Amino acid sequence: MEEVMVMLDEFADLSEMFNVDNVFGEPQMFEGRMIIPVAEIAYGFGVGFGSGAEGGCDCDYDDFCDCDETCDDDCECDCHTEGFEDACDCDCDCDCEDYDDAPVMGGGGGGGGMARPIAFIEVTAEGATVRPIMDEQKIALAGIFLSAWIAGCFALVLKALFGKK
Amino acid sequence: MHKSDQRTRIVSATPIEAGKFRLLPAVLVMSQQGGMPDTGYFSQVRMRPVSVVAQGPEGARWHALPDATQAALSQMAAVGAIVAAATFVVIVLARLARR
Numbered sequence: 385m386e387e388v389m390v391m392l393d394e395f396a397d398l399s400e401m402f403n404v405d406n407v408f409g410e411p412q413m414f415e416g417r418m419i420i421p422v423a424e425i426a427y428g429f430g431v432g433f434g435s436g437a438e439g440g441c442d443c444d445y446d447d448f449c450d451c452d453e454t455c456d457d458d459c460e461c462d463c464h465t466e467g468f469e470d471a472c473d474c475d476c477d478c479d480c481e482d483y484d485d486a487p488v489m490g491g492g493g494g495g496g497g498m499a500r501p502i503a504f505i506e507v508t509a510e511g512a513t514v515r516p517i518m519d520e521q522k523i524a525l526a527g528i529f530l531s532a533w534i535a536g537c538f539a540l541v542l543k544a545l546f547g548k549k
Numbered sequence: 550m551h552k553s554d555q556r557t558r559i560v561s562a563t564p565i566e567a568g569k570f571r572l573l574p575a576v577l578v579m580s581q582q583g584g585m586p587d588t589g590y591f592s593q594v595r596m597r598p599v600s601v602v603a604q605g606p607e608g609a610r611w612h613a614l615p616d617a618t619q620a621a622l623s624q625m626a627a628v629g630a631i632v633a634a635a636t637f638v639v640i641v642l643a644r645l646a647r648r
Contacts, residue, residue, distance in 0.1 A: 404562040404576040407598045411567055418567045422614055428593030430584075491589070502616045505601060507567040511610065512603035516617035523621050530625050537636040544643040 402427055402497070411507075418507040423499045433491025553583030559599060573602040 402425060409421035506513045557579045565572040577597045584590035598614045 402594065402596070404560045404574075404578065404596055407576050407596050408562060408565060408574055411565060420565060420567065420572070422598050424595070424597045424616070426593070426595040428591070430589060430591035432589030434588065493589075502598065502618070503614050505567075505572065505612070507570055507572075507603075509568070511605065512567070512570055512572065512601070512612060514601070514612045514614055516615055518621065519618040522618055523625075526622050526625050530629055533629050534632050537632050541636055541639045544640040 406499075416508070420505040420507065421501060422503045422505060423501045425497070425499045427495065427497030429493065429495025431491060431493030433489065435490075436488035552585065553581060555579075555581045569605055571604040573604065575599045575601070 407423060407425055409423065412419045412421075500519075501517050503514055503516045506515055557577070560576050560578050562574040562576050565574065575598070577599045578594065579597075580592070580594045582590070582592035597616070600614055601612050603610050603612060
């Protein structure tokens, strides 16, 4: 649990790095004009954790398990693990000194962020102008998909109008 | 059940000094966070610039900051939906006419 809290603290520090001022970039002078880049910023993170009901037996099974002859060879000393008490007919004599009743805990997390330029502000002596930035790759891909979609619809219409019954 | 807290607000960023102009930006901040104490937490934030007000010697002027890519994709999606609807109508009419 302590590790999870550390991870949460680190993500909280990451959140403080991003604020609304990061949306507007550092003004740059270019050929007598001041250019201010503008971007959309998004970030997120998540952590998940869980705990088991009981700890298992950490002892060396071969040394401590005393299985009956009727038991399978792969009999394991899971006598202390919830749900495995009756797994086989082992005469399980687990004398494990390291047996731990404390719940087993685990967890993980991840996060990410992105910045997408959407425009830049051009400031000259005459005034400020906003110049939008278009992601041509996305538009081209969407255009290809839309063209295929329209072609498919057109084919369906032709089939409905002139196709055989 | 996950408890989730979603907030949307418009925040003014730090004014930008650009020559004789002073730019006052506004940013749309959408945040969502939630989770349960025994399973986990999540948080996500999206910050989108909305507008900028340029204050100069001749007065203040408001400029929108449009997302041109998103607008183009939305228009394309609208065209796709209209074409699909028109196709459906034509097919239904053609079937009715054949009866």
